[in-house]
Amino acid sequence: MADSNVKVLGTWASPFVMRVRIALHLKSVGYEYVEENLLEAKSELLLKSNPVHKKVPVLIHGDKPVCESLIIVQYIDEVWTSAPSILPSDPYDRAESRFWAAYVNDKFFPALRRVLISTEEARKVAMAEILEGVVLLEEAFKKLSKGKAFFGGDNLGYVDLAVGSLLAWIKVIEKFTETEALSEAKTPSLAAWADCFSSHAAVKDVFPDVDKLVDFGMKLRAKFSKAATAAAATTTN
Amino acid sequence: MEGGVVLLDFWASMFGMRVRIALAEKEIKYEYREQDLRNKSDLLLQMNPVHKKIPVLIHNGKPICESLVQVQYIDEVWHDKAPLLPADPYKRATARFWADFVDKKMYDSGSKIWKTKGEEQEAAKKEFIENLKLLEGELGDNLYFGGEGFGYVDVALVPFYCWFYAYEQCGGFSIEAECPKLIAWVKRCMQKESVAKSLADPEKVYEFVLHLKKAYGIE
Numbered sequence: 001m002a003d004s005n006v007k008v009l010g011t012w013a014s015p016f017v018m019r020v021r022i023a024l025h026l027k028s029v030g031y032e033y034v035e036e037n038l039l040e041a042k043s044e045l046l047l048k049s050n051p052v053h054k055k056v057p058v059l060i061h062g063d064k065p066v067c068e069s070l071i072i073v074q075y076i077d078e079v080w081t082s083a084p085s086i087l088p089s090d091p092y093d094r095a096e097s098r099f100w101a102a103y104v105n106d107k108f109f110p111a112l113r114r115v116l117i118s119t120e121e122a123r124k125v126a127m128a129e130i131l132e133g134v135v136l137l138e139e140a141f142k143k144l145s146k147g148k149a150f151f152g153g154d155n156l157g158y159v160d161l162a163v164g165s166l167l168a169w170i171k172v173i174e175k176f177t178e179t180e181a182l183s184e185a186k187t188p189s190l191a192a193w194a195d196c197f198s199s200h201a202a203v204k205d206v207f208p209d210v211d212k213l214v215d216f217g218m219k220l221r222a223k224f225s226k227a228a229t230a231a232a233a234t235t236t237n
Numbered sequence: 238m239e240g241g242v243v244l245l246d247f248w249a250s251m252f253g254m255r256v257r258i259a260l261a262e263k264e265i266k267y268e269y270r271e272q273d274l275r276n277k278s279d280l281l282l283q284m285n286p287v288h289k290k291i292p293v294l295i296h297n298g299k300p301i302c303e304s305l306v307q308v309q310y311i312d313e314v315w316h317d318k319a320p321l322l323p324a325d326p327y328k329r330a331t332a333r334f335w336a337d338f339v340d341k342k343m344y345d346s347g348s349k350i351w352k353t354k355g356e357e358q359e360a361a362k363k364e365f366i367e368n369l370k371l372l373e374g375e376l377g378d379n380l381y382f383g384g385e386g387f388g389y390v391d392v393a394l395v396p397f398y399c400w401f402y403a404y405e406q407c408g409g410f411s412i413e414a415e416c417p418k419l420i421a422w423v424k425r426c427m428q429k430e431s432v433a434k435s436l437a438d439p440e441k442v443y444e445f446v447l448h449l450k451k452a453y454g455i456e
Contacts, residue, residue, distance in 0.1 A: 052338065052371065064327055071333045078326040091313040092299060098306040103287060136287060 015165035254396035261431035402439035
């Protein structure tokens with residue numbers, strides 16, 4: 001069902017963009033995908049559609065832009081009301097889902113980012129946070145899934161999108177630090193879920209190639225290290 | 238506690254104030270429990286083991302954490318009175334965007350004002366005012382961010398007002414001079430009992446900031 005009324009501005013490497021695309025796939029909403037070039041200047045359309053943050057993803061529905069991945073996912077869930085529901089219907093379950101998505105955005109993702117771009121000491125601290133985080137997420141999975149395959153139960157839900165979109169990047173930092181974060185031994189439920197998530201019909205076409213992502217991650221790392229060194233050099237006294 | 242509503246909070250927290258306002262708007266009776274953040278209670282640690290932070294809303298014995306999650310929960314459970322989020326999905330997305338903007342920008346840029354001095358402080362003041370001006374732009378000529386009625390973004394932002402005096406004193410500037418429209422909006426909000434009763438006294442907040450500066454060793 002092609003809906004030329006829906007556009008997504010994104011980049012292949014962004015977990016946040018992935019969340020939006022999975023949500024649209026779940027609802028069988030056709031859309032035009034516009035790849036922004038991460039390493040070049042931002043497009044006019046992006047700057048016009050997200051003047052406040054100038055970031056992807058942006059969903060443009062008709063001529064109306066919606067920004068911030070979790071806000072976009074909720075918008076998609078509320079506009080296209082066909083099954084499956086991405087957020088649960090019970091208010092307490094919704095609050096729990098929103099809590100864990102916020103945890104991923106506010107704590108887990110920044111730690112992942114720090115592992116990638118920091119120098120050794122800070123990287124060790126950040127990796128320790130990641131290892132603690134996956135234990136928390138393992139517990140959350142057991143509680144929210146109620147024995148089913150996904151955080152959302154039988155279907156992908158809000159927390160699946162929030163966490164699952166980071167799986168490829170988790171693999172990148174596992175390779176980079178030569179440390180296992182998700183494993184059958186330490187996080188058995190999450191490890192099983194990760195396989196189900198990445199092979200899901202709504203996910204597999206937008207799950208990035210991990211080798212490509214490792215390459216890209218190293219470029220990002222170099223870019224941020226250079227910037228950090230330059231900044232340090234200009235603050236002399 | 239079963240069936241009841243309990244709020245674990247700290248008097249000066251803008252995040253706690255959001256929840257107090259939402260509960261007052263919906264006329265929900267609840268038990269307020271002031272927390273000692275230097276000596277966290279067993280209940281707080283048990284109810285928010287992940288972040289160990291206030292506010293924590295406890296409803297029917299079950300905890301809800303994170304202030305905007307709590308406000309949405311309150312809006313959804315007590316949905317027949319004083320709706321905070323609009324009904325239209327696009328307007329909801331817009332409201333969520335600006336509440337998220339407040340979360341991402343206001344606390345950090347405000348904190349930097351009282352925590353730093355010199356060039357760093359000037360940069361913090363500039364960023365803070367820029368953020369307020371963006372919010373003023375979003376408000377436009379509306380009475381509230383929610384349009385005709387007080388809503389979600391109003392709840393998210395107005396608690397920061399009681400910290401403005403402290404920022405102004407520490408930073409040596411006037412927020413009203415820079416953002417008169419925003420202060421006019423604040424005054425409109427303060428006419429609502431739910432807001433006036435939920436915000437802390439700005440003088441007391443300033444005293445608290447001075448005490449924090451001493452404790453952190455900030456001149």
